Amino acid sequence: MKGKRILITGIAGFIGSNMAEYFLDENEIIGVDNLSSGRMENLRDLEGNKNFILHINDVKNNDELSKLMKGVDVVIHLSANPDVRVGYDDPIVDFRENTVATHSVLEAMRKNDVKEIIFSSSSTIYGIPTILPTPENYGPLKPVSHYGASKLAAEGFISSYSSMYGFTSSIFRFANVVGKRGTHGVIVDFINKLKKDGKVLEVLGDGTQSKSYVDVQDVISGIDLLHGKGDGIFNLGTAGRTTVMEIADLVIKKESPGARIKLMGGPGGGGWAGDVKVMSLDIKKAQSFGWKYRMESTDSVRNAIEELGDKR
Numbered sequence: 001m002k003g004k005r006i007l008i009t010g011i012a013g014f015i016g017s018n019m020a021e022y023f024l025d026e027n028e029i030i031g032v033d034n035l036s037s038g039r040m041e042n043l044r045d046l047e048g049n050k051n052f053i054l055h056i057n058d059v060k061n062n063d064e065l066s067k068l069m070k071g072v073d074v075v076i077h078l079s080a081n082p083d084v085r086v087g088y089d090d091p092i093v094d095f096r097e098n099t100v101a102t103h104s105v106l107e108a109m110r111k112n113d114v115k116e117i118i119f120s121s122s123s124t125i126y127g128i129p130t131i132l133p134t135p136e137n138y139g140p141l142k143p144v145s146h147y148g149a150s151k152l153a154a155e156g157f158i159s160s161y162s163s164m165y166g167f168t169s170s171i172f173r174f175a176n177v178v179g180k181r182g183t184h185g186v187i188v189d190f191i192n193k194l195k196k197d198g199k200v201l202e203v204l205g206d207g208t209q210s211k212s213y214v215d216v217q218d219v220i221s222g223i224d225l226l227h228g229k230g231d232g233i234f235n236l237g238t239a240g241r242t243t244v245m246e247i248a249d250l251v252i253k254k255e256s257p258g259a260r261i262k263l264m265g266g267p268g269g270g271g272w273a274g275d276v277k278v279m280s281l282d283i284k285k286a287q288s289f290g291w292k293y294r295m296e297s298t299d300s301v302r303n304a305i306e307e308l309g310d311k312r
């Protein structure tokens, strides 16, 4: 993207801050964040740039959001409750922060005639798929977490708004995203736990959970290349999968050699209710448009451990 006015929701988060850095050179960026999980320090490198402005706002506040949409060319909608686990004890949070919030973004766009949206969806919309790697046309879609359900509902509204009001929409279904400034997920959890107690690492589930981890820069290059192309729905993942035990071993080796692993178990061997134990996405569709990942799953994990370890 070049020469656009881009509004990014969730800009102070992990993916948002990396995305803003990437697009800022050649575009004007309006950032919106309520700092529920995002941090100001993630935006340190952007401060003072004349093409960047930050608004501390909740995207569900439609009046305020609508004011910010004036003259915007593209919305990159990333704000969400990003933690699948939270929804079990607080079953409304995903609906509110992912579905209602997305509806608010779409309404603010409609009122201001903003015509392009890029959305961060998730592999969780596929539920527990019988086909691995899972392609975009897999069905029936039966999410097993409120998070997955709320993302699928958000995809539905994006589709209806696109059809009824002529928006261009691009829905990207991410595998687990890792890398610089990661805020949550298994690598961050393990590093934080070992900083508290360097002798024992508690691992949720039975350790055999096996998922695909994609580097945040590969996700961003995919979005830049693929938005507005094809039918507008793309998986963004990478080759290979990495088990939770492999990640535990790699984090221990870097952070606290000799620490013991304590398996905590969990529903069906997963880490929590709603965890999908095995996940990998078919990325052939994105590749057919010329996108290439730089790092496969375990290399992305290794790189993220290096990026995150010393800086937390």
Ligand SMILES: NC(=O)c1ccc[n+]([C@@H]2O[C@H](COP(=O)([O-])OP(=O)(O)OC[C@H]3O[C@@H](n4cnc5c(N)ncnc54)[C@H](O)[C@@H]3O)[C@@H](O)[C@H]2O)c1
Pocket: 009, 010, 011, 012, 013, 014, 015, 016, 032, 033, 034, 035, 036, 037, 038, 039, 057, 058, 059, 060, 077, 078, 079, 080, 081, 082, 097, 101, 120, 121, 122, 123, 174, 175, 176, 177, 178, 183, 185
């Ligand atoms: N990280 C992953 O592995 C992954 C995988 C699949 C999909 N996603 C999706 O990508 C997006 C970005 O995820 P992330 O990993 O950067 O998470 P993150 O928590 O680091 O970033 C989310 C940001 O949204 C902000 N936010 C939340 N609710 C808000 C609201 N109502 N109004 C304004 N700001 C709000 C938070 O403060 C935070 O800065 C999310 O939509 C997430 O569901 C992430």
